[in-house]
Amino acid sequence: xxxxLITGASNGIGLELAKIHASKGDNLVLVARNKTxxxxxxxxxxxxxxxxxxxxxxxxxxxxxxxxxFSETQQEKIQVDYLINNAGFxxxxxxxxxxxxxxxxxINLNITTLTHFTKLYLKEMVNRKSGKIMNVASTAAFQSxxxxxxxxxxxxxxxxFSEAVANEVSDKGVTITILCPGATESGFQAAAAMEExxxxxGKKLPTSKEVADYxxxxxxxGKTVAIHxxxxxIMANSVRFIPRSIVVKVTRMMQxxxx
Numbered sequence: 218x219x220x221x222l223i224t225g226a227s228n229g230i231g232l233e234l235a236k237i238h239a240s241k242g243d244n245l246v247l248v249a250r251n252k253t254x255x256x257x258x259x260x261x262x263x264x265x266x267x268x269x270x271x272x273x274x275x276x277x278x279x280x281x282x283x284x285x286x287f288s289e290t291q292q293e294k295i296q297v298d299y300l301i302n303n304a305g306f307x308x309x310x311x312x313x314x315x316x317x318x319x320x321x322x323x324i325n326l327n328i329t330t331l332t333h334f335t336k337l338y339l340k341e342m343v344n345r346k347s348g349k350i351m352n353v354a355s356t357a358a359f360q361s362x363x364x365x366x367x368x369x370x371x372x373x374x375x376x377x378f379s380e381a382v383a384n385e386v387s388d389k390g391v392t393i394t395i396l397c398p399g400a401t402e403s404g405f406q407a408a409a410a411m412e413e414x415x416x417x418x419g420k421k422l423p424t425s426k427e428v429a430d431y432x433x434x435x436x437x438x439g440k441t442v443a444i445h446x447x448x449x450x451i452m453a454n455s456v457r458f459i460p461r462s463i464v465v466k467v468t469r470m471m472q473x474x475x476x
Contacts, residue, residue: 218268222246222290222297224277224334225304227254230353230401233429234301239266246295248273248286249304271295277304278322283333299436300338300350302331307368309472320367327371332378339382339391346390351436352379356399356444359453361461363469376442383441392439396432399449401425 221238225231227249239262252274259270342348358376362369383393402422435443
């Protein structure tokens with residue numbers, strides 16, 4: 218029986234991915250700050266799908282968080298077959314006005330912890346010649362993002378880093394998938410204080426379940442870059458053929474508060 222480790226599993230896309238893996242008979246290691254929510258999810262999934270769920274309450278923006286989680290799974294003798302680095306958050310506002318401590322936490326979580334998790338579990342997967350990793354990026358990874366400058370930059374890192382490592386392990390029996398959703402109905406916008414932006418206000422967004430279903434299938438098929446939604450796919454790829462100065466202006470228009 219395979220085991221999936223999912224970060225940010227208490228809500229949104231991470232929660233839906235946990236349900237999908239449970240429905241396929243996979244055991245789970247769920248990691249998030251909100252241990253109470255994880256324990257409730259554990260009870261629900263264990264009862265419904267007769268699997269084992271191990272919960273770790275952890276602030277993944279803290280230094281050495283990834284190593285602490287890895288050490289705990291080692292101690293419990295849990296072999297992680299699927300690593301899903303889903304935890305992440307954004308912030309909305311002009312860089313000159315935004316809060317540095319929040320941005321530092323964002324960089325630690327979206328970049329440092331994701332990279333460290335990948336490093337720790339990838340070595341084991343390569344040694345076994347089996348395993349799959351999904352690193353959740355965003356369509357934000359494909360261009361700069363005024364009013365969310367640090368968030369967009371962190372997701373560009375996730376895409377670039379993950380594509381490179383996916384290539385390095387392509388002959389090792391391990392695959393790395395970068396899931397790139399657009400704006401999604403997931404609670405992310407509220408956390409990033411961007412509900413009033415033209416990008417999301419009044420729009421019908423895809424659900425977390427739809428994005429999770431797509432991501433799961435992409436990971437299982439070994440797809441490297443998985444962009445959810447046809448329009449997102451077209452927009453993400455079209456930026457390569459448009460001058461960067463125009464792309465950044467258009468992104469600013471989409472990000473600004475809706476009139």
